[in-house]
Amino acid sequence: MNKNNIKKIKVISLFSGCGGADLGIKGGFTYLNTRYSCNPVEIVHASDINFKAVGTYNLNFENKAIVEDVNNLCFQKGDANVIIGGFPCQSFSTINPTKVPERRDNQLFWQMANIVDKVKPEVFIAENVKGFYRLSNGKYFELARNEFVKIGYNVSHKLLDASDYGVPQRRERLFIVGIREDLRKSYHFPQPIFLSRWNENLKTPLKAVIDSLIPPDDKYYFSRRAVEGVKRAKPNMKRALAQNLSSPCLTITSHLAKVSLNSRDPVLLVDPEKELYRRFTPREAARIQSFPDNFNFSGSEADAYRQIGNAVPPVVMWHVFRALSNQVFINR
16 A cells, blocks of 8 residues: 555544454554554544443553443544444344343444444444344344445445454454445455465464463463363263364453353363363463554453453454555545
């Protein structure tokens, strides 16, 4: 991208969390010895309702986020060229047994669409869990897509797997990209770095981000009682999903602080003979999500796990935005 051919791109960041998507949009970071170059972006607004996530955001960005409910935000037409938002997804998650997606106050895409309609940016990028796309035969996804079309956007969508873009994690998320109709363009998602989706050996392995199987603190080990509990469980309940270090990791979630061996959560097997299992450290979890090591987290370890698990992997967002910028903003 030639910076001389492009104006500063103004971005409004909604549901910013700790800033994974924003880091990807801005670029200028190094991850696993690869440099993700800067984009000519100015984040003119970032906000989230979670003050702990905002605390982390403000540790890492020159532009500061604010703690605010999306319903209280006020913008005008022309305030930004791009609006991004990973609207909260708990009500659509396939692993949330208490989800109530039919409640309109759980459908935060309405709020994002309302802001997009007021600002009329050239483009928007929304991200959500796979369940949002598939739940109730796609009912909620269609509601969102139709609303964005109604307010004047050509909408493209795709399930992207983070492991296809150099991230050591099999993490499928739905990306929805809209380009304003008057621009007469459609978005084309970036091609995977790894074209063979069936050959895991070609992808970035988990061992690339695990310095040592031996944790820095014994607190990361699972207790003997937890291990014995898994062994006594019924065959169809046994989990203890020890990860293959030579392949990408399973999806990490926001509840890593309370990860269980009797769940679908990925864990590490330190010693097969001694049956020593452990959970990931916060830094390992951040690396699995493609955060660089100089990205810092505020609050407790539980806070960090929650922020990391809810984040958009910066490397994936970088690829999504770089493709978008090349298609829409070059020589505009």
